[in-house]
Amino acid sequence: MEQPQSEAKRARPSPSPPPSQSQAAGAEPEEEDRLSALDNASLHAILARLPLRDAAATTILSRRWPLVFATLPRLRVKCGTFNRRDYGDDDHCEDNDRWLDALDCVLAGRAAPVSAFDVQTKLMCEEECWFVDLFSEICGSGGLRELCITNNSLIDCYQVPFPVYNCQTLTSLELYCCRLRVPGNLTGLRAVRSLHLGVVVATDADIRRMISQCQAMDRLVLDDIRKARNIVIRAPSLEKLEINLFRPQCISVKKAPRLDSVKLGLFYGSAHDSDTEDTEGDLSMSESEGDDIFNFGEMEEREHQQMDEIGNLLAFLGGVGRSKSKTLSLKLERPYSK
Template structure:
């Protein structure tokens, strides 16, 4: 079929007038699409159309990890580290909106060079952008990354997750006044510095400690704490002013032979009683066999003086070759 010149012109005008559906998607739809894309793919959407060219500039959540690097580059240790650092610099330089969450992880990327100065610089930049959630998993060969002091002045932080880091707050550390969640995994921190830091997080609601080095006796002072999870080797644990604590998960090894452990004294009060003292709102409790052995130390009651009326979930790992653990479990069940 042959079209006349007039018909061809009319057809072309009709095609030109059809809406570009990708360009004119509603803002909340494009935001949703972008939120599911790795940053590397989000940047690639800039070629879709003029309206998409700068969409990724305002991504509120930035995740910088292996997915940001091409498969070819990630196999070359001489290429990956400078390429990765430049890519992070490029993203932060062009970003124009608020940054709510920033995650950096270089664990599964080859390379032996040091990223310390780069990460320090990024943290300082993010503080200026009022970052709310910071996740750092910085793998440096044979050492931990030391968190710079500038981070301890960041009052906008709501969530902080660190892995393979060394925490050393400055002597003049005042507080993380807005921090609600703290997750430390394979982190080194001094006992006194940790306790001082926790006591200066008035809004802290959730805490997770995994293999934290430098802590022996865990002393928690957090009036708004609602969730607490711990895993590692310690001598004991106490809670002070944690009346809101509702969920406790403990899968730890406790050194009952330590000279500093008060439960070694004959006739001393049970660790079980001390643990449940002032825990009126506990709703969920999950403890491993090693911690049950810790709770069994001392003089065990038949049941707790104050029943756990809100406890709706209880998970116990019991060594049935250990009578003390059995009696401790029975005491809990009666309560």
């Protein structure tokens, strides 16, 4: 017997809702993007702890990650930053062209000026023009506050380009294994508060001009200044001074009324020993570069009889006599009879 039409309608199951587009395609439900819920400061803190290569590769984890990566305030680039993950040697650049292209892409995608830039590579000597353009762009961006340049080459000395000297916004500057040729018409560096020069080749005039230009400087570190003979320090805002030398050069502190802490380290013999180790078996080093940096032991021996080391040391201590804290460390690794 045929059922009444009203009962058939009641027995008919209710239609299922139409499947969503993702379900129709067989895809899994979209996971919640929790990273995008974090504020920019938290995302910056996470990205800052990742190597630059990994930070760029993980931008797919969050829809806001690429935008925040483009405003990352600090960039640290080393020799092996853009190597393949399985290369295994982070102290060596696997492919120079890829390194340059990768850094170019990172900077081209920036949405804000770089606030702190730390570059450690020997490519600066091999690609000098490229790096001049790089520092022109970064130093002229109007936002750079901290700059660290480390030349990792053992046979070349990198000449610091003029855009660095003319940067108006720098508050911290660190230069390692570089050559200073400070322009006479220096317009920048007035805002620098911390200056660190390590294994640099510079004349007395270069050092004096650079220190005097850093009018806001309250911290100065000089590690192994080569070629300079008579360093004069005039820094009205200087509070902390640290000097490490391989022999007591003539260093005069003429004007530093706020000086509060002084550290002086003398490491006799260390320069001679390290020069021998670094240059042994290396036939590609030019004579001029070796005289400036790597054959320092020869210069030390040549000046040994001419330098009034006791007089220089007394003159230095006399100039910093009013500072509250003084530390003098001596490291004698070979007989010293003068």
